[in-house]
Amino acid sequence: IAGITQAPTSQILAAGRRMTLRCTQDMRHNAMYWYRQDLGLGLRLIHYSNTAGTTGKGEVPDGYSVSRANTDDFPLTLASAVPSQTSVYFCASSPTSVATGELFFGEGSRLTVL
Amino acid sequence: AQSVAQPEDQVNVAEGNPLTVKCTYSVSGNPYLFWYVQYPNRGLQFLLKYITGDNLVKGSYGFEAEFNKSQTSFHLKKPSALVSDSALYFCAVRDTSNTGGFKTIFGAGTRLFVKA
Known part of the structure; x- marks a missing residue:
């Protein structure tokens, strides 16, 4: 079934460790996004990519980095994890980067930083 | 700046009754508006969107x-x-x-509870 695959689904991580959350889509969508979901705050955009080879910062980019080497993959890296990065992370994609396209979401990666 | 407000943290309704989940927005320019639903331990799913045209938009699941x-x-x-x-x-x-x-900006979310 076509869609977005995220890995891992859940991870407990010691503070200071490096972590990469993987995201792969097989829909050939141009635009991809990383959001974090925290209770009472909804979803906040971390980073986005309108097309392969380009990335941009969202609302809460500090402590995170992304790359977009090809259309399908959009990994999110925490260089040195801190407890405030405990959250559920969602990868999403959109067929185009124009304003009218809806987002397709992965199932999420639950990260706990101790 | 664009923003979205969902004034209710939770909405309770009895099965068979009509439901309304409220949303207000602030945008500069044309508003492109969306609703998504999230079931427990799942990602968000698109329900419907307003881009232009008829003010009443129909989406998934009725x-x-x-x-x-x-x-x-x-x-x-x-x-x-x-x-x-x-x-x-x-x-x-x-x-x-x-x-x-x-970029898509989300509201804080409203939990809908439908009682049998």
């Missing part, structure tokens, strides 16, 4: 939403609620103010 420009609202509605509609609902607006990327 949901509809009414765009009201004068009240800057985009309330989600369903004529007859089902227990299976119980979930977390997010209103969202597409940020068209930044040419660097059309």
Whole structure:
């Protein structure tokens, strides 16, 4: 079934460790996004990519980095994890980067930083 | 700046009754508005969107939403609620103010609880 695959689904991580959350889509969508979901705050955009080879910062980019080497993959890296990065992370994609396209979401990666 | 407000943390409704989940927005330019639903331990799923045209938009699972420009609202509605509609609902607006990327801004979410 076509869609977005995220890995891992859940991870407990010691503070200071490096972590990469993987995201792969097989829909050939141009635009991809990383959001974090925290209770009472909804979803906040971390980073986005309108097309392969380009990335941009969202609302809460500090402590995170992304790359977009090809259309399908959009990994999110925490260089040195801190407890405030405990959250559920969602990868999403959109067929185009124009304003009218809806987002397709992965199932999420639950990260706990101790 | 673009923003979305969902004034209710939770909405309770009896099965078979109509439901409304409220959303108001603030945008510069044309509003592109969306509703998403999230079931427990799942990702968000697209329900419907307003881009232009008819103010009443119909979407998945019998949901509809009414765009009201004068009240800057985009309330989600369903004529007859089902227990299976119980979930977390997010209103969202597409940020068209930044040419660097059309980012989607989400409200904080409203939890819908439908009682049998």
